[in-house]
Structures are given as C-alpha cells and as structure tokens.
Amino acid sequence: MSAKDEALEQHVPGTTKLFVWVWVALLIMTGIETFLAYENLALLLMLTLLMGLSVIKTGFILSYFMHLRFERMGLFLMIVPAVVFILCMILIFLYPDSIRLLHMQPH
Amino acid sequence: MNHTETETMGSAAWAGGQSPFAINKKKMGMWLFLISDTVTFSCLLIGYSYVRIASPDWPRPFEFYPAIVKATLMTAILLTSSLTMVLGVHAAHKGERGRAVKYILLTMLGGVLFDVIHISEWINLIVHEHVTPFQNPWGSPLLGGSFFGLTGLHMLHVTIGVFYLGAIAWGFGTKRFAAEDVEVSGLYWHFVDLVWMFIFPLVYLINVAPK
Numbered sequence: 001m002s003a004k005d006e007a008l009e010q011h012v013p014g015t016t017k018l019f020v021w022v023w024v025a026l027l028i029m030t031g032i033e034t035f036l037a038y039e040n041l042a043l044l045l046m047l048t049l050l051m052g053l054s055v056i057k058t059g060f061i062l063s064y065f066m067h068l069r070f071e072r073m074g075l076f077l078m079i080v081p082a083v084v085f086i087l088c089m090i091l092i093f094l095y096p097d098s099i100r101l102l103h104m105q106p107h
Numbered sequence: 108m109n110h111t112e113t114e115t116m117g118s119a120a121w122a123g124g125q126s127p128f129a130i131n132k133k134k135m136g137m138w139l140f141l142i143s144d145t146v147t148f149s150c151l152l153i154g155y156s157y158v159r160i161a162s163p164d165w166p167r168p169f170e171f172y173p174a175i176v177k178a179t180l181m182t183a184i185l186l187t188s189s190l191t192m193v194l195g196v197h198a199a200h201k202g203e204r205g206r207a208v209k210y211i212l213l214t215m216l217g218g219v220l221f222d223v224i225h226i227s228e229w230i231n232l233i234v235h236e237h238v239t240p241f242q243n244p245w246g247s248p249l250l251g252g253s254f255f256g257l258t259g260l261h262m263l264h265v266t267i268g269v270f271y272l273g274a275i276a277w278g279f280g281t282k283r284f285a286a287e288d289v290e291v292s293g294l295y296w297h298f299v300d301l302v303w304m305f306i307f308p309l310v311y312l313i314n315v316a317p318k
Binding site: 019067078101 | 127129150153157160162175183187190312315
C-alpha cells in the first residue's frame, strides 16, 4: 500500500455492541415482514409496508455495516441521490404502464 | 504529492483535489461497481414487478413450509453473515489478523449455508412443483423465468462472494493483503445482503399462498 493510501485509510468506527444492535434490529424487521405477509392486508398497503421496512433495513446496512454513515458526506452524495434518481425515473414509467396493461386484460 | 498535502486535502468537506472522498482507490472502485450492480438488480426487480402487476393470473405458490420458512431462515443467515463480516473488518483494522480470518471464514460458512438452502428450495420447485423458467402448473408462465432469473443472479453473487472472501482470508492471513482489502470485500458482501432485503419481500412474501 502506498503512503498516500495509508494516509487515506481510516480506522473503522463503531463498536461490536453497535453492530450487534443493528443486527438485532434487522432480524426484528425481518420477523415483522414475515408476520405482515400473513396479515389480511390490501396488496398496495402490504407492498408499501414491506418496501418501507426494506428501505429502513437498507439504510441500516448502508450506514453501519457498509460504514457510509462514517464516510465523508461527498461520498454519500455521489452514491445515494444518483441511484435514487435513476430508480425514480424507471418507476415513474413502470407502474402506470403495468396497471394500464392489467386493465386492458379481457375480463 | 507529499504526506502533508494529502492530509490537508482530506481536512475539509469540499476540499476536492485528488482524493475528494478521502477513501482509497480500491474502495472507490468497489463503490462504483456496486452502483452499477445496484442498477442491474433494480432493473431485474422492476421488470419482475412490471409483469407481476400486469399479469392477472400471477400465481402465489409459496406455502409457509418449505418456501417462507426457508426464505426467512436464509434472510437471517445472510444478516448474521453480514454481522460476522463487519466484525471481521473491525478486527482487521485493529490488526487482529487471526480473529479477522476467523470472522471471514464464518461469513463464508453463512454464504455456503445460504446457497445450500436456496438450492434445496430450487430443487423442490423444479422436481416436486414442476416449475421451469418457461412454465408452471398454476398460471402466468413468467413466474419461473423471473423467479429463477432474479434468485439465480443473486445466488451467483453469493457464490462468487464466498470464493472472493476465501481469497481475502488466505491473503490477509498470510499478510499478502491489508485491512483495506478486507474492508472492500466486506462492502461486496453487505451489498449481496442488501439486495436480498428486496428479493425476500418482493419475490416471496408478496406471493405467499392464500390460506
């Protein structure tokens, strides 16, 4: 490793206790997701709840396990908004069209 | 560039220069790869969601046992392997090589367990339920193609990750690799975990068999 890389390498922050708490929170959210799948909820509500929990889980994994919370803000701004923007652009055109196709089916 | 200049550049949030993100080049490369892989998996998941919504005869084949129990167990295993990975990275940065290697090996074990359970799930679907990528006994034939495509690509990532971690464990244990290499491999492993956090609800939980 070059001197420059050594200078840039940062010590990984966080403690074992913090990581275990994050892991427990992720397991609990997984349990809630499985529980919700067997509740008699409307599909849209179910999808919203499940995706909401998945986004929270993603936030935990990115922030603590992937250490993005401890990196410089510039790295976060390079990664997250761009990916969210791309996904939003795809989704804007996806759902209206898929629902249109569903309604075009013969009954 | 000398050492002092590097430190100065890293001191301000918008300092710019050669290292505006204050991370080494390997980590930067891995983040860029993960962004591209995010788009790949997103396109697959969104494509799957498209046909799922647009198909009125979309089947809901996943019974509580074996499918949902196995998928939940696989999720727990991946999350646990992420915990062991982050503890391995932590140990590597502290210079505890032996402990770091043990954690990486535990992470690999999690990956292998995940693959074994997933393959048993595939065998159950193919052999007992007669699901193929092109047809199934219940409804829309697109179920098999999207299910095997999505979960297959993810399983490939897990399998590659197991070999990657094996190489890192060997290299770090023999002092050929540095702690930053362990951290970069950790980013890959956590990403594989992260993707499953979307496959699990979208592919399995939304398609739970009605009572």
